[in-house]
Amino acid sequence: METSQVTPDIWMMTFTAGQAYAVRLPGAEGWALVDTGLPGHAERVLDELAKLGARPEDVRDIVLTHSHLDHMGSAAELAEATGARVLAGAGDAAVIRGEVPEPPPVLEEWEIPLFESVQGGLAGVPAPRPCRVDLELGEGDVLDWGEEVRVVPVPGHTEGSTALHLTRSGVLFTGDTIANVGQLMLGVFNVDRPRAIASFHRQSALGVQTACFGHGTPIVGGAGEALKAVADSLTA
Template sequence: METTQLTADIWMFRFTAGQAYALRLPEGWALIDTGLPGHAPEILAALAELGAAPADLRHIFLTHYHFDHTGSAAELAAATGAEILAGAADAPVIRGEAPEVPIAFAGDWERELFATVQAQLTEVPAPTPCRVDRELTDGDLLDWGLPALAVHVPGHTPGSMALHLPDSGVLFTGDTIANHPQVMLGVFNTDRDQAVASFHKQARLDVSTALFGHGEPLVGGAGEKLRAAAAELR
């Protein structure tokens, strides 16, 4: 796992598949996504290097139910007691109570890409079902000691949630938007029309820094790039 500081209070944890983010709060820490199963020890070690004990991790915000984002959530929750937050429509899947919604593949190219990604993850264990302490809906204000808003952005999954920090102009998009090699609509969506609408919704926010589930972060000038990409999206 590679750790990169992005702002004064945000660090990116990059894994072989995807990435997660640590956010230092006025009191304690929050984690946005958790990577594939098995990354909990690395994440706890990285937080320790940043001066955070396990009990300092107060919140884990899961952007959606895919296992490269929720895979280490149950182990981290057990180790830290952190509150687990996720979109209301995705919570039953994260808890292991419901199956994932099938992907609506855009064509053969996306099926082939999905097969390639799956082949690279064949030896990764299945995620352990994880409790969800708070089911999020659009516009929910999080009590994190700073303005933090949950934004419902369905389409990648039914309950995908972005996290917006309006005071600092930071947006965590999950997999609804990627940066590979340019800002683009995320792949493997359950409903492309919803995903496109969610892209436009995020592009309308006041954003200077955009942090994605996959692809390079945009620290500074992100809003302009999101709006330019949205204008080209059909």
């Protein structure tokens, strides 16, 4: 696990699969986490936060962009350790709570060997503990992190996939709906590819400056233009 700074107030934690972000809220009002990494990494996340000057009780919100284990894997333990409220898209909340199984993706033919390889790499990873969801997010919801954070439902990768748009600073957290691994692209392993493409288009229209992905290198500066260029090439 490695931690790197993205902006003056955002740090990315990179796991063997997936990424999570620590966000320092303006005015020394605390911290937020966007995703929590693989199962079994809660202590390491807390250690990284401590290096940044954040105590467990300083974490106000844990937002899960979606229900896959490389993003909600350590959520239950981190929620217990911090007392933070847990937020997730309404369409994924039942999976995160452990009430229903994770729906499988509908794979494109070219994705099948990649999916099998990824699954093989996660073979020894324990199943995540079910986690409470204190607030189910949907269209029109706005969070206050010292600046307006608009909730952007982006279904397709999962039913409840959720992006966050920090409107003043121009930052977008995309979860796995968009990736930047070698190239900027639509995220893989979607339950509904046409809806995922529509969600990509929606995010590309926000005109953001910085984009933080669930997989791959963040784009700092000109992210909206980069997203728009890829969106224009996408077809269902």
